[in-house]
Amino acid sequence: MKIHWILLLITTFVLGGCQQQKGTSVGDATGGETSAVGQSRAKKSKPKKKKKTFSLQPQAGGAPYELLVLMDDAQWERPVGRALFEVLDTDLPGVAQPERQFRMTRIAPANFGNIFKVYRNILQADIQGIYSTAKFKFTRNVYARGQMVMTLQAHDEDQLAEYIRQNGQQILDFFTRAEFNRQVEFLEEQHNPTVTEKVQQLMGCTVWVPVELNKFKSGKDFFWASTNRGSKDMNFVIYSYPYTSPKTFTLDYFMQKRDSVMKANIPGGPEGSYMTTQHQFVDVTDGTVRGEYAQIARGLWRVEGDHMGGPFVSHSRVDVPNNRVVVVEGFVYAPESLKRNLIRTMEASLYTLALPNEQNVEDFTFGLEEITVSPDKL
Numbered sequence: 262m263k264i265h266w267i268l269l270l271i272t273t274f275v276l277g278g279c280q281q282q283k284g285t286s287v288g289d290a291t292g293g294e295t296s297a298v299g300q301s302r303a304k305k306s307k308p309k310k311k312k313k314t315f316s317l318q319p320q321a322g323g324a325p326y327e328l329l330v331l332m333d334d335a336q337w338e339r340p341v342g343r344a345l346f347e348v349l350d351t352d353l354p355g356v357a358q359p360e361r362q363f364r365m366t367r368i369a370p371a372n373f374g375n376i377f378k379v380y381r382n383i384l385q386a387d388i389q390g391i392y393s394t395a396k397f398k399f400t401r402n403v404y405a406r407g408q409m410v411m412t413l414q415a416h417d418e419d420q421l422a423e424y425i426r427q428n429g430q431q432i433l434d435f436f437t438r439a440e441f442n443r444q445v446e447f448l449e450e451q452h453n454p455t456v457t458e459k460v461q462q463l464m465g466c467t468v469w470v471p472v473e474l475n476k477f478k479s480g481k482d483f484f485w486a487s488t489n490r491g492s493k494d495m496n497f498v499i500y501s502y503p504y505t506s507p508k509t510f511t512l513d514y515f516m517q518k519r520d521s522v523m524k525a526n527i528p529g530g531p532e533g534s535y536m537t538t539q540h541q542f543v544d545v546t547d548g549t550v551r552g553e554y555a556q557i558a559r560g561l562w563r564v565e566g567d568h569m570g571g572p573f574v575s576h577s578r579v580d581v582p583n584n585r586v587v588v589v590e591g592f593v594y595a596p597e598s599l600k601r602n603l604i605r606t607m608e609a610s611l612y613t614l615a616l617p618n619e620q621n622v623e624d625f626t627f628g629l630e631e632i633t634v635s636p637d638k639l
Contacts, residue, residue: 319379321407328382328383332345333371348425356600356601358599382440395424457469468589470497483522494593498589499589501580501586515545515558515577524565572592572600575611591608
């Protein structure tokens with residue numbers, strides 16, 4: 262990103278779900294309002310990483326955010342197929358140009374041969390009279406390592422179509438979380454250690470970002486890492502400010518704070534230019550990260566006084582012991598190309614943020630819990 266560097270010194274909808282075991286069905290999901298300043302549950306213990314296991318299965322293939330749908334031609338043209346298509350054919354939120362959340366391929370089950378069995382994300386329907394309630398189950402590593410297979414179950418097509426219409430966003434988010442988990446597992450092994458160290462020294466937090474983010478700038482309670490490329494540029498920002506009240510987590514307060522921080526720390530190329538927020542395109546939601554409250558924001562940024570802009574996503578979380586709000590943000594600049602994979606890559610990094618009281622939690626799980634959904638009885 263061709264932005265002038267002053268000083269080269271240099272966290273959805275989110276639904277927290279219960280992680281299921283292989284081949285298990287989804288049970289009832291419950292939720293409630295989470296206090297932003299709930300009590301810390303940290304335990305003094307060393308983090309435990311996931312154990313690596315050996316498998317003779319092939320590695321799941323395909324590009325991130327590719328999804329294979331197994332459904333025959335007749336079903337695909339009937340209401341159940343149309344309902345599924347309308348869900349999967351939706352655009353990515355928070356970007357200026359229309360771009361699908363997933364690249365979808367649909368084949369008939371009879372054509373599901375070996376070449377398709379290595380897809381990383383597979384969705385299939387199981388319609389039988391033995392089911393009284395519509396639901397889904399998911400299974401990992403059925404035909405390949407790193408694979409996620411979702412099975413939609415229902416008594417008949419009408420029941421399944423209604424279930425899909427009611428739970429479409431959760432289905433999308435389930436596969437999005439699966440992709441986030443893959444990226445987080447990759448970052449565990451291949452992240453920029455310099456960024457992790459600098460964030461630890463400056464903010465007392467840890468985070469993993471892609472190794473390509475190798476240009477840095479720091480300021481007061483602020484750190485910026487970037488690829489600093491003119492094309493497909495990825496950026497990570499972390500900053501903090503005192504926590505005063507729950508009113509902190511409003512749309513207006515978020516935009517005001519973001520504008521002030523970015524104006525002070527991210528200048529544009531021309532003299533007097535600076536980063537700001539396109540207020541009319543920002544959306545904030547209440548979510549959960551690591552079991553605690555997080556405000557999740559998506560929107561568009563631009564440079565005042567220059568012709569630059571793009572999408573961003575951020576997490577605002579409360580560091581209770583230090584009585585502060587810690588904000589992590591990913592933003593990209595890629596005017597000539599699609600942005601889904603770039604911004605999703607940076608969004609996955611936000612979930613790796615560990616606040617000071619979270620860095621020594623017993624049985625720490627790297628990555629995210631898969632989103633699960635349980636429907637009302639139809």
